Amino acid sequence: MSRNIEVVVVGGGYAGVLAANRLTQRRDVAVTVVNPRSVFVERVRLHQVVGGSHRGVVEYRQVLGERVGLVVDTVTRIDACARSVALASGGTVGYDYLIYAVGSGSAAPHVPGAAEFAYPVATLEEAQRLREAVEAAPAAAAITVVGGGSTGIEIAAELAEQGRRVTLVCGGLLGPYLHARVRRAVARRLARLGVTVLEGPDAKVTAVTRDAVRLSGGNALPSTVTIWTTGFGVPDLAARSGLTTDASGRLLTDETLTSVDDARIFAAGDAAAPSDRPLRMSCQTARPLGAHAADTVLARIAGGRPAAIDVGYFGQCIALGRRAATVQLAAKDDTANKYSIGGRLAAGIKERACQGVVKELVEEARKPGSFSWQFKDDKRRGLLRAEHRTTPAAP
Template identity: 40%
Template sequence: MNTTDTHEIVVLGAGYTGMLATTYLARDTRKMNVRITLVNPSPRFTERLRMHQVAAGQELAHFDIPTLLEGSGVDFRQTAATAIDTDARTVTLADGAVLRYDRLIYALGSATDTGLVPGAADHAWTLNDPRLAHDFSRRLGEIAAHGGTVTVCGGGLTGIEAAAEIAEAHPGLTVTLISSTEPGSMMGDKARAYMNRVFDRLGVVRRIGAQVTKVLPDAVRLDTGELVTSDLTLWTTGVKVSPLAAQAGIATDAKGLIITDPTLRSVSHPEIHAIGDAALIRQAWGRVHGTCQTGVASAAHAAGVITRLLKGKQAKPFRIGYFHQPVSLGRKDAVIQFTKADDSPTRWYLKGRAAVAYKESVSSTPPLAYKMSKHVKLPVKLTNGGRATRTTA
């Protein structure tokens, strides 16, 4: 092998999207003169779909990234990227190393933004980091010993799952979910009604239509001026992304998401492929929002695009439509809302034990997929959206 001709591919981020793109690429370029380097600060794969379980005190299986990559030929670098030089096509790492790239996959994901409300960064917890989730669970155990109050801010899917998980695991606690809109507003009426019945059974208090204006050490203040007592506050609303792309001069939107073309390449730097929560992806039916469902599909597509380009073929446009909204409601209950391509609810939904099994199959699939995809091609796009994605946005 003539190493001077080696095509260098660098992947930033080893979450759901970065891992899948890496393993797919490693398999499909095995016979090519390609070197793939995966950069991530932690050697452990974080199951973000399960962080609410960690926060409630459950232990998850340990998935070691180097072990998942064994036999793939991928070079794993346990460090963080600190800068991208798009002219030189290099990435500077926190350990001082500099990586050259011919193609870069940007998969740095997103995190909960605690900078939107005063006090949230200082006094609220998030599910951004498994270490923080473990610390939260320990504090939860301490206040549960004498009965206490937990406030979950945000009525999206993360807030819903966290509130139910905590209430089920610690029935002696008073769990309050605060949301400016109806929790589960993205669901259909029947699925949302089922969710609310589970909340009633678990004793989750809902404060709907309220805005949190300040987080205090032992309370949250609402826009009405009311103080809601809170021994522990969990913040699940608002999203931010790494500033790395914007700092590098890559075209981004106001929030820092890389603006992509129909093939998921940067509109300003086509050698950069952006996937998952870090990418601004548009479809004919509208803008894709950050979910594991669309993230892994974008990762598989980006890997396929790079492979096609290396073979001298034309890149194909990305097409995806939503299929479902799987929501766990503790370990013993769940609800699955099936959707149209644009994520609007259909009349079909699943509940109870069948939904629990369905949700578990969704959550447990990624680590298995990383192992298996080194050898066989797995289907990850549940739907391409049908007619909804065949016209230009």
């Protein structure tokens, strides 16, 4: 009897779980997910974890297929030559193929005092720790949210809706992804919730202390709880393992998501850099990349030719408290346009989207290969062709 083909998926987020479930289309493939937590984290709900309105976790047995194994541990090194991964517990797991889906976390802040006194919020543990800090603070305590992206907006709105006194410090623009028209609508909603929004060059954070945030314009904001939402970083596992990465540490791949170093290693999700042109870090990107990485592995096993990625976008959903949201619509190449949906209708869309991504994982576990992505981006392929034509051939 021939042995099973062993596939290890490093990381159990949206990309990793979808990839693992999809791989079980073949009965001769044995899939193992290695993840440091024993529960699946709904990262799209971390702002609700901070606000106390959701736990933000699902049991893995609800979203992983029956034939997918789970090892609760941390991969410390990938040995491409030996085709194995080393675990923090001291053991190793061998593989024939490996999918690198380690996701992302908080980027190390470079502002003095931020690492010591500000609360990051990119992981479940960080969100839970922040929730405890908010609950311990007096009801009238000043809360400062640093970062005007979607995470900062969602957390500021969530806490302000509960009656907290919140200042959102953007540094640059509020919601830089948003179209100007949609940005104004979001600003109006935040104002109605009582959020003070500080934008522009005078609103860059220069230092954080235990009870204040100092700005480039010279002001110092009293702050009992300072929340840091600027920037995401990826684990350095690929770089530490001697694999080629981009400048931010993402695993460098071709357009099929195959590592440029090793035809048996593939990447998906936030830590993938196809053609050194990484896509937006988001659940919206992770799911189709996870599916595509699995399809590439299956094509390699079958001796076929893997397809290039074709991932497009519809826009971005941003919660503005429990009773409102904005859905910023965009072109398939992720360029925001002037159209949006707001209010309670958008809040319903946001909630259904959060529920829907978990349902997709469950459905892929039940019926591997069922996930499909209807948004395609033709522009990316054209840009890559143009770059190829203008790049001189290597000697």
